Amino acid sequence: MDSNNIQRPLAETRFKEELEALKANDSGGKPANWALSPRGVRAFILGANKPLLLGKEKVTVTQKFYGDDALVERAIVTLAGNRGLMLVGEPGTAKSMLSELLAAGISGNSANTIQGTAGTSEDGIKYSWNYAMLLAKGPVPEALVPGPVYIGMEKGLITRFEEITRCPLEIQDSLISIMSDRVLHIPEFGAEGVRFAMRGFNIIATANTRDKGINEMSSALKRRFNFETVEAVKSVQLEGRIISEQCADLFASSGVEMQIQDDVVEVLSTTYNELRSGASFEKAKIQKLDAVMSTAEAVSVYFQSALDAHYYRDGKIRMQNLTENLLGAVMKENRDDLPKLKDYFSGAVKLKAERLGGIWQEYYESRRVIK
Ligand SMILES: Nc1ncnc2c1ncn2[C@@H]1O[C@H](COP(=O)(O)OP(=O)(O)O)[C@@H](O)[C@H]1O
Ligand SMILES: [Mg+2]
Structure with a gap:
């Protein structure tokens, strides 16, 4: 693959040097499995006040999200805790951008993402099967095709759920037990079918207020998230x-x-x-x-x-x-x-x-x- 020809590389690729410099200079305490401390993640998104030394080079950490520093700080703290983060607001207020930056800063990986649509299924979120192998060998571990939530839990990564309110309600609700108990059950594996979430796993969801789906979201699911409203810049x-x-x-x-x-x-x-x-x-x-x-x-x-x-x-x-x-x-x-x-x-x-x-x-x- 010719990486120079990628139209839009992920945040962790575009800002690779910045992330490395922040890591090299990060002295703050880190939640388990985080690539950076909360201070480091903050600096990644809101910019560092002076250039950081990486080897012999000086790296400037740029500001990427503008307007509400306190919201960014709260979002980071939420992700270190036991609730998910729900970013809501009008289209084009940088909810997706912020979600990508948070995942890149915290997990060094923003690609573990679900794009919510009316057709999103539970398989697409948790896991599905390689049917040829399933028929040949039965439900063996090699036949399981992990989805973003499975991968996030297994590796302790931030999992992004874009436009969650566009998904059918029962699909949204399939997250409830994962968010509260932090376990995923795979009935096909019987007694062996319990997967525990590793530290570092959490969910950042985004939702557009123009989609009108937020009111319909079940209150059980709402309780598993801290909501932050992202406003358009005012100046x-x-x-x-x-x-x-x-x-x-x-x-x-x-x-x-x-x-x-x-x-x-x-x-x-x-x-x-x-x-x-x-x-x-x-x-x-x-x-x-x-x-x-x-x-x-x-x-x-x-x-x-x-x-x-x-x-x-x-x-x-x-x-x-x-x-x-x-x-x-x-x-x-x-x-x-x-x-x-x-x-x-x-x-x-x-x-x-x-x-x-x-x-x-x-x-x-x-x-x-x-x-
Ligand atoms: N507060 C902001 N800080 C930085 N860029 C912003 C801000 N608000 C909007 N933008 C710009 O608009 C784009 C928002 O796109 P996106 O993240 O897809 O919005 P949303 O997911 O809220 O619809 C960003 O990529 C950026 O170019
Ligand atoms: Mg978006």
């Missing part, structure tokens, strides 16, 4: 920083050499922030959109516009193209938002164009594409 500056950093990473991994245009980032982060909050600096009247105005969408609108500029133009993002991509992002979710988006341009954006001119004027003029 324009922070959102701009996320857009810049994520797009710089995307450029690097797609082999595109481009500078980030700070003024374009500011236009975009301001737009997302104002349409999400319904409030603008100029106190213009803004109707909040029903579409999810997530930072993840803002990142992709910028990246999309930048690629257009790179491949078809002189490398400078055109506001018209940015607005087209913004429109696409909004319309795929909710067509009723169109008039609200128009109003945003003829209100808040117009005022900014008058006050600041320049790129805001260009942005205001690009409103023609919103039809």
